[in-house]
Amino acid sequence: MTQVRRRFVWEIDWNLLRTFTVIVQEGSLTAAGDKLSLSQPTISNALRRLEEHLVCRLIDRSSNYFRITPAGEKLYEECMAMFAIVAGLPELMEKDRNHISGHVDMAFASHVECPFLDAFLADFHKTHPRITFSTTVSSSGSAAEAVLNNEAALGIFLTSEKLDNLEYTLLYREHFGFFCGPGHPLFQRRISSFDEMRRLDYVSFKTDELSGALAPVATLRQQEQIRGKIVGQFTNLEEVKRLIKVGFGFGPLPIHVVAPDVEAGQLWQLPPYTNPPAVDVYLVSKRNTRRTRAQSAFLEALLAAIEATPIKDRTYPQPMGDLAPAEV
Template structure:
């Protein structure tokens, strides 16, 4: 009987280093790109992929000139390998948390420029009560932030959500409203009594997720209602860079009203119509219920969720 794909054989013979290499391959555009990221030679990475495919008895990556993509089996293995990688990455923190005075390390994944007084207050209280806990905050696109939670390499994420993963948990942290703005170099800057017709055909800058099928769908609809031109001439996944491009006069762009408020006051931004139909966007806390959290992680997450639960959404809505 051929037992090449038996669970016992795979468990007995699987090498974590092969899985680690495969995760990098899956996140790369080619074997050469993966080799560069891993600081290995291209033949070494190719050999590791061949060995892994032999271990699992499946082809994992389609490789032809100009084409590099995971097979169906590769997609399945990538998801599971991410999960395994997250567990391994957490081992040292969990062991340290049990054996010395450090209460634990918290790694947060945040979307760009999360402005939320409630979250800031929870962070301040957490540090005051747990001064020996360590904290790392990484900024990602919302999709990447959620991926770090799925892989259990982040304690939790604060980000936009488009499609919900049934393996993760979600709670709305706050609601913000997006308006359209231009910078001092733009022809509409400083002009009052503007209408949507004044924006017709103007060039736009925006976020990479400003699409009908993505997290910023309300912003996409707002731009369409403002009759802006279809061409978005510059994009970024980071709010600070969208803001930079608006101020530079590259085009009209969307920003959260409460984030842009100071720049408007300082003469760096000018709000444009529509003024009464701004786009509502929700920002969520996302966590993985299967992740084993250390004391610090669990304390911060519990504190944040409790504060959200006891605070009416009206007080977590920023206009």
Template sequence: MSLSRLDDSERLARELDWNLLRTFIAIVQEGGITAAADRLLLKQPSVSNALKRLETRLGKRLIDRGPSHFRVTDAGQSLYREALEIHGTIARLTVEIRDIEDEVRGHVNIRVASHVVFPPLDETLRDFSHRHPRVTFDMTVATSADVAASVLEKKAGLGICLVHRKWPTLSYTHLFREHFAFFCGPTHRFFGRRDLTEADLDGEPSVAFDTDSLQDALRPVAILRTRLNLDDTIRGTSSHLEEVKRLIVAGVGIGPLPIHAVARDIEDGLLWQLPPYEDPTPIDIFLVTNPASRLNRAEKGLIEMLTQKTSALPPAKRVYPPQEAEIGA
């Protein structure tokens, strides 16, 4: 590298306002200036000016935008990946400092999809918290995409979620396979009927998870929805299992739920399973971690314990409800 280019790099590191990178990350993730401004609680001109300042400082066009289009340039994509690393590293500095001051106590930040019902996870939290009473936990429910993004950005030490597309810089460990079926609530005309066929669901109003689409994590469920020819208008959506279940029980529409996660509701007469009864839709759940994250001792220990408890189970014991077929993870 020439001396002049080295001087330019040092000058950039010395003079660059890190808040510009934070703003740029929000612009890319939100897909626009206005949405980014809303997220950052700033005015739209402030965000637009920040982007211009960053582009001027780097001498590169980062966003190609106009009245009807928004595209992150190749230079912008490269900067976005690096900015995520920088932002995450800065955010983890407090973790590093806290561990130096008190090596015994740690905080575990977990992101998890809403319908994760996995006994080894509960056992891990129980055993780990009893063994390390000074460890604290923060469990945040989010969509699977947001779970992975939080781990990528180092906002969370680990995530547990569905996976549609894998980030090449993250590590994925298969935990278990669950199976989805469609259900109705007690006031629905199908409730209690055992003579139903798939044809009976043709044109039926429904509710859905936010990720229930051909382009997202619940793609297999969306394919089944299409096969059943349900009404095109989805009457209610949520990213949380409890709220999707609430919509189904209330009679807003039929909808998909993981069978084992609602077993108690079925027993209590709140839900009734609908066709197809054979070959329910399989969905795999993964533990997501970031090898580049500087994890504290509590995070490392929890991940290790969960991994050990999971790997100790034979594959057939990690399928819910129990199935005869092998896991295809």
């Protein structure tokens, strides 16, 4: 190490790197100040000091403009790698190397329901009881960003676009059906075709489009000329289900997820009763990134369990067949 580099390592305030990371994640100096409970001038001064240390511009900003420079993007990637190393230090200090401890952050799309995953989690916890977990639930796009930015070790969500820096493994497959709620004109009626549905109001997800994660649903709508007014679009499954239940319109929901609602008489399934559209849900991790022992152990074990389990056993609902309810 040269004298200049050695001096840099010893003189830099490492808190500046943490502050810079929060600025990037929050997308503004003001928001970073709120996150860190610091004033905006303090945040600005920290960024200025870091740029002076590195002799380069990290963020181009003005009163109405904020853009991370290429140098800033590179520094952010290195900061996240350093934080991952620091997070793993307690594990490295453990005396008992046979027992792994640590924490695993995960990013999920709303209402991930997968019996295969639940069984895996139960078995993994018995083997590694000292590993803890936390999950952030958001849209699939936000979950992908969290994994890409090393804010989550892995994500579980739907996707229509696979990013080069992320690794995608099919976790499970779920089938979507169309449902309506009490008060809807088709509630508790078994209809044989899409004819009565084509002009009715519709509630769905923002990804229910031909280029979205719910493309199979959008394709079915196009094929059957379902063109009713879209009265609500959401990223969260619970909100889609809420508006369907209260009678805004009919819409798509994962069949196995809403089975209890159907049983309770709060939802009613509409066509198609056979061969409903299938949507894949992926386990997503970042390529070429440093992980803690806990993160590595969890990801490796889950990938091995997926590899050992045929997709038919990770497909819901099981078994498929005639799903039509009897008319009341």
